[in-house]
Amino acid sequence: MNDLSTSSQITYQAVPIRPGTIRRIRGLSDQALAWLFITPTIVLLLAINIFPLVWTIYLSFTNYRANRANAPTIWLGADWYQSILTDPDIWAAMQVTAHFVVWTVLIETVLGFGLAFLIDKKFRGHGLWTTIILLPMMLSPAVVGNFWTFLYQPQIGLFNYVVAFFTGREASSFQMLGDVTLSPWAIVIVDAWMWTPYVMLICLAGLRSIPDYIYEAAEVDRASNWRQFWSITLPMALPFIMLAVLFRGIENFKMFDMVNLLTGGGPGSTTEVASITLKRAAFESWRTGYSSAFAIILFVTVFGLANIYVKALNRVKSR
Amino acid sequence: MKQTVKALLTACGVLASALGVGAGTTPAHAQAKTITLCWAAWDPANALVELSKDFTAKTGVGMKFEFVPWTNYADRFLNELNSHGSLCDLIIGDSQWIGGAAENGQYVKLNDFFKKEGISMDDYMPATVVGYSEWPKNSPNYWALPAMGDAVGWTYRKDWFARPEIQADFKAKYGRDLAVPKTLDELRDIAKFFQGREIDGKKVYGASIYTERGSEGITMGVSNYLYDYGFQYQDPKKPYSMDGFVNSPGAVKGLEAYKELYKCCTPPGASNSYMSEGLDAFKSGQVALQMNFFAFFPGLYKDPNVGGDKIGFFGNPAGPATQATQLGGQGISVVSYSKNQGEALQYIKWFSGGDVQKKWWALGGYSCAKSVLNDPGFPNSAPFAGEFLKSMGMVVDFWAEPSYAQLLQAEQKRVHDFVVADKGTAQEALDGLVKDWKAIFKEEGKKF
Numbered sequence: 082m083n084d085l086s087t088s089s090q091i092t093y094q095a096v097p098i099r100p101g102t103i104r105r106i107r108g109l110s111d112q113a114l115a116w117l118f119i120t121p122t123i124v125l126l127l128a129i130n131i132f133p134l135v136w137t138i139y140l141s142f143t144n145y146r147a148n149r150a151n152a153p154t155i156w157l158g159a160d161w162y163q164s165i166l167t168d169p170d171i172w173a174a175m176q177v178t179a180h181f182v183v184w185t186v187l188i189e190t191v192l193g194f195g196l197a198f199l200i201d202k203k204f205r206g207h208g209l210w211t212t213i214i215l216l217p218m219m220l221s222p223a224v225v226g227n228f229w230t231f232l233y234q235p236q237i238g239l240f241n242y243v244v245a246f247f248t249g250r251e252a253s254s255f256q257m258l259g260d261v262t263l264s265p266w267a268i269v270i271v272d273a274w275m276w277t278p279y280v281m282l283i284c285l286a287g288l289r290s291i292p293d294y295i296y297e298a299a300e301v302d303r304a305s306n307w308r309q310f311w312s313i314t315l316p317m318a319l320p321f322i323m324l325a326v327l328f329r330g331i332e333n334f335k336m337f338d339m340v341n342l343l344t345g346g347g348p349g350s351t352t353e354v355a356s357i358t359l360k361r362a363a364f365e366s367w368r369t370g371y372s373s374a375f376a377i378i379l380f381v382t383v384f385g386l387a388n389i390y391v392k393a394l395n396r397v398k399s400r
Numbered sequence: 401m402k403q404t405v406k407a408l409l410t411a412c413g414v415l416a417s418a419l420g421v422g423a424g425t426t427p428a429h430a431q432a433k434t435i436t437l438c439w440a441a442w443d444p445a446n447a448l449v450e451l452s453k454d455f456t457a458k459t460g461v462g463m464k465f466e467f468v469p470w471t472n473y474a475d476r477f478l479n480e481l482n483s484h485g486s487l488c489d490l491i492i493g494d495s496q497w498i499g500g501a502a503e504n505g506q507y508v509k510l511n512d513f514f515k516k517e518g519i520s521m522d523d524y525m526p527a528t529v530v531g532y533s534e535w536p537k538n539s540p541n542y543w544a545l546p547a548m549g550d551a552v553g554w555t556y557r558k559d560w561f562a563r564p565e566i567q568a569d570f571k572a573k574y575g576r577d578l579a580v581p582k583t584l585d586e587l588r589d590i591a592k593f594f595q596g597r598e599i600d601g602k603k604v605y606g607a608s609i610y611t612e613r614g615s616e617g618i619t620m621g622v623s624n625y626l627y628d629y630g631f632q633y634q635d636p637k638k639p640y641s642m643d644g645f646v647n648s649p650g651a652v653k654g655l656e657a658y659k660e661l662y663k664c665c666t667p668p669g670a671s672n673s674y675m676s677e678g679l680d681a682f683k684s685g686q687v688a689l690q691m692n693f694f695a696f697f698p699g700l701y702k703d704p705n706v707g708g709d710k711i712g713f714f715g716n717p718a719g720p721a722t723q724a725t726q727l728g729g730q731g732i733s734v735v736s737y738s739k740n741q742g743e744a745l746q747y748i749k750w751f752s753g754g755d756v757q758k759k760w761w762a763l764g765g766y767s768c769a770k771s772v773l774n775d776p777g778f779p780n781s782a783p784f785a786g787e788f789l790k791s792m793g794m795v796v797d798f799w800a801e802p803s804y805a806q807l808l809q810a811e812q813k814r815v816h817d818f819v820v821a822d823k824g825t826a827q828e829a830l831d832g833l834v835k836d837w838k839a840i841f842k843e844e845g846k847k848f
Contacts (some may be wrong), residue, residue, distance in 0.1 A: 148482040149504055149802075170813075235668035259671025261821050345614030348671050349821025350813060364475065366806040367482065 142372035148367040161374035171375070173350060174358040180265055181272070181340075181354055182333045186326055188273045193280025194322060198314075200281070201288040211285075217280045226342025229271045233257040235342075258344050261351050268340050268352055272333065282323040287321025288314065320398045327390055334383050355379055406680055432464035434741045438477055438488035439730075441467035442675075443699040447764035454759070455750050460742045470675055471615050478805070479736070488749055489738040492547055492730045495531045500802035501733065502535040507543040508734040513745055514542060519752050522815060525549065528768035531797050533730030545732025545748050546768035548695065551715075551791040552624050552726040553784070554587075555690045555700060556580065558712035560599060569593075580714045584657060587689065587717050591665035594688035606665030607689035608681040611820055612674035618819065619798065619811045620674075621691060622658045623726040627796050628719025629654025640841050640848035647830035650721050655826040657719075658778040659819045671820050679777055682706060684730075693728045694791065697766040697784040713784040715791040727795035729766065803844050810836035 109117070141162070144155045165171050201210050217225070232240045235253045245252040257267040291313065299309050337356040340346065346353035359379065363372035413704040437452070439445050445467045452463045466487060468476045474494065480487055481501060493501060501507040510533075514521070521542060528546035535543055539753045560566055561578055570578035574589055581587035589608030598604070610621025621630075630650025635641040645651075664671075667686050670677070677691055682690040683706055701707045716725035732751065734744040750756060761781070766788065772778060779786035799807045811833055818829035841848060 148478070148500065151505070233669075253668040256669045256671060259669055259820065261823075341614070345612075345672060347613035347816055347820065349613075349817035349823050351821055361809055364479065365809055366803075368806070 092207075099314045137373045137376060138344050141371050141377050143370045145370045146367045146372075147369045157370065161371050162378065165371070165378060170350070171355075171358065174353050177265065177351070177353055178334060178336075178355045181269060181336065181352075182330055184266075184269045185272045185276070185333050186329050188269065189277045189280045189329055190322060190326055192273065192277045193325065194284045194318070196277065196379045197284035198289055214281060215278045217275045220275070222275070222338040223342060225271060225275050226339045226354055229267075229274075230258070230343060233267060235259075259348055264344055264348060264352050268343055271339060271343060272336070275339075276329060276332075280329060282317060283321050283325040287318035290321075302382040316400075317373055320394060323390075323394045323397060327387065327394065330390075331383060331387060335379075408574075433740060433743055434464050435464055435489040435738075435740045435747065436464045436487060437490040437492070437732075437747075438466040438468075438480070439492040440473045441469050442695060444695050444765045447760070450763055451756070451760055451765065452710070452747075454527040454756070455747055458750065459743075459746060460816070461746065463747075471612075474615060474805070481737075484737045486735070486737045486739055488735050488738045490732055491735055491745040492732050493544070494730055495727060496798050496800050496804040497542055498532070498535045498731070499800045499804060501804045502541070502543045505736055508736050508741060508745075510542045510545065510734070510748070511540070513748075517749050517752075519545070519749070521646045523767045523770055525770060525773055525792055527727070527792055528729065528731075529753065531727050531795065532729060532768070535800065537800065544733040545752055546729075547751070547765075549731040549766040549768040549773075549788070550693050550695045550728030550730075550790055551788070551795050552620065552691060552728060553694045553697070553716065553787060553791055554714050555697065556590075556712045557685075557688050557706070557710060559710040560594070560604075560688055561712070561717050562598045564606050566599075580712065581717045583717050584625060588657070588661055588665070591661060591689055595665045602685065604685065605681075605687050607661065607691065608670065608673060608678040608687045609661060609666060609691045610674055610678070611662060611666070611670060611816070612672050612677075612819070613812060613816045614672075615674070616808055616812065617672075617674035618809060618815050619729075622730045622815050622819065623657065623796070623798065624691070624716045624724075625658040625661075625719065626651050626654040627724035627726070628716070628722060629657065630719075630721035633799060637848070640846050642834045642848075643838055646834050646837070647827065651830055652717065653824045655815070655818065655829060694766060694784060694788045695728065697788075698782065701783060711783075713787050715794070724794045725791050727770075727797040730759045779811050783823065801844070803840050807837055807841045810840065 142157055142159070144157055146152065196214060200207055200214070201388050220228075232238050233256070235241050235256045240257065241252040241255070244250065244255075251377050255263065257263050295313055295317075296309060299313060304312065336354055337360065340352055340354050341357060344352040346357045359372055362368045362375060437448070439448070445465070449463075449465055455461065456463055468733045474497075477488070477491060477493065478497065481491075482504075493507075498507070502509075513519075515786065521540075524546045528549050530537055532546045533544045535541055567578050570593055573593060578590065578593075581590055587607075593606070594604055595606040596603060610617045614616055630648055631654055632645040632648070633642070635645055666673075667681055670681070673681070675696065678690050678692045679696060679700070680813075681687045682692075682700065683703055685706060697713055700711055703711070716723070732748060734741055734748065738744055752769075754769070754771050757767040757772050761767045761772050767773065773789060773792070779789055798804065801807065814833045814836065816831045817823040818826060824832075838848070
């Protein structure tokens with residue numbers, strides 16, 4: 082009792098409030114107080130999110146170039162949007178992006194869920210294995226990009242030697258990054274290597290959230306392992322899997338760093354994903370208006386797809 | 401107390417040294433002011449650091465250097481200029497930047513300064529004045545002092561060429577002596593001859609050439625073929641008119657020849673090679689021939705493994721139409737956003753001095769001053785000096801328009817698509833390039 086009263090005294094002594102301040106706060110309505118607390122956040126959001134977005138939308142209708150800020154800005158209407166949506170190079174970049182997103186997400190989901198399923202079995206040393214599996218996602222994409230560039234080197238790279246060992250082909254007879262057919266797969270392999278652990282982690286959280294008593298009830302009902310997997314594990318882990326797919330899908334739609342390091346979009350334009358095209362237009366060609374329009378198109382695409390997906394996710398969760 | 405303060409200051413000093421505070425600045429004595437010079441991170445930049453110590457000693461103005469690798473050089477410094485940054489007081493900017501930098505007010509115009517200080521552009525090699533200083537081209541409007549002359553050239557393994565068994569093999573195959581190639585066809589034959597050959601128990605390859613996609617690599621490489629085969633950027637009589645010049649039958653053949661060289665004679669994995677990859681390939685003894693800028697040749701000559709008697713140098717060989725080569729190199733400019741323009745101009749004045757230019761060449765930089773290059777002893781002053789001089793007499797540069805980056809990107813894409821990614825034909829690639837360039841110039845409001 083004595084201890085409690087002492088600590089109360091200390092608290093009141095540490096935060097002295099002047100009577101005038103108390104009067105002022107007491108005089109504020111709940112709504113005013115709410116505004117007081119959320120205003121800094123709103124100002125911050127407006128400054129770093131909303132204003133740049135509105136400004137980008139405005140620029141996308143003009144001929145503005147950031148490297149010629151003093152030149153007159155001409156209103157172009159929807160010209161950039163029209164030219165982007167009818168440009169075969171842009172569609173080619175979108176196709177490359179789609180190929181990259183679909184295959185990476187598919188591979189990462191299948192492998193990530195499989196690994197999570199294995200790790201969830203809590204075999205001996207599973208903690209160590211979990212840490213080892215998680216290592217790639219802890220690396221910086223810049224490190225991963227450079228590291229895999231060496232691995233893919235046809236003459237000294239380990240990757241070619243491993244393939245040569247299993248196939249009998251000469252190691253330097255093929256190049257993963259310089260070949261039109263192989264290079265899109267080369268970047269898929271690297272992304273899958275790096276981000277499968279992330280999907281595994283989310284799936285593992287899903288698997289661990291399934292209560293044991295459900296499996297116990299299934300055991301009592303003599304449900305086979307296969308039946309338990311299809312009727313309990315997969316449906317209950319599905320919202321988590323879908324969440325992982327959403328995160329990876331959005332991330333890979335805007336993939337830039339790793340592809341830039343590995344192939345720079347080449348050979349030719351074989352691996353030129355949309356973000357590389359956008360970066361070239363914005364910061365190499367300085368076509369600010371054009372690249373703003375392209376950024377808005379990409380934003381609307383991702384936003385639209387993500388919204389549809391989230392609705393589906395909510396439907397699955399509510400089942 | 402005094403002792404404690406002293407100990408603290410000493411500790412701070414030691415900590416600052418350990419953390420490298422002040423690294424990259426010229427050393428030692430108290431300086432009135434420090435200016436920053438921005439350039440690419442390569443061998444000549446180290447020579448410039450050495451040279452600039454004399455400037456600091458003479459004027460008391462300290463020098464700080466901001467060097468960025470070539471692959472990020474344009475991105476980094478054009479961003480800096482476009483954002484009106486004052487990081488660089490002096491910049492050694494690429495020759496193609498001059499149009500944009502002049503028109504966007506990023507460089508200080510130097511005409512009045514040159515006049516006041518008695519610096520004459522007649523004292524510099526004409527090609528370097530046009531390439532590095534003037535905008536618009538061929539007009540007396542100067543935005544830079546020619547600082548680092550450069551062009552694309554070739555190195556070869558002189559020791560391999562000299563081996564009797566290799567010479568005999570070559571003669572048996574091609575009916576002529578194995579010697580420095582005079583034409584691009586001869587160069588291809590030599591590259592083919594070495595491709596896959598075993599030398600000293602090691603498999604070697606023909607040539608390392610520029611194929612890089614991301615910045616400017618493949619354009620800087622293919623141009624040496626295109627020019628020699630008759631490519632021209634525009635109708636000399638009708639500016640910006642490109643049909644039949646960019647995509648002339650000769651240019652198409654030149655592009656095909658470059659692709660042939662890439663396919664037949666480069667090491668595996670050379671689909672994205674530029675300067676440093678070329679150096680690696682040559683220094684590791686992988687290739688018999690290497691395309692690269694002359695700027696690297698002093699360093700290569702000093703290389704303990706492939707330098708000295710083992711290396712030879714030659715300018716770009718002739719093609720069916722002419723003999724030309726891609727201009728490299730840069731001029732030194734004062735950035736208009738600099739707060740230290742006085743000191744920066746002082747540096748340019750000092751750098752233009754005859755003795756400084758001589759020392760610049762001696763340290764490994766390529767002077768553009770006639771006083772150095774026209775010296776009778778110059779061609780024999782280094783094994784590559786004569787070829788450099790010859791090359792500077794046949795240089796052609798890429799567009800230096802304000803929209804050069806867009807023009808460059810278009811060529812990078814079209815050429816890489818054809819040469820490396822096997823997309824379409826050479827004719828389609830160059831027709832596409834004309835279409836892209838026309839669209840860019842149209843957007844710029846040019847009439848053609």
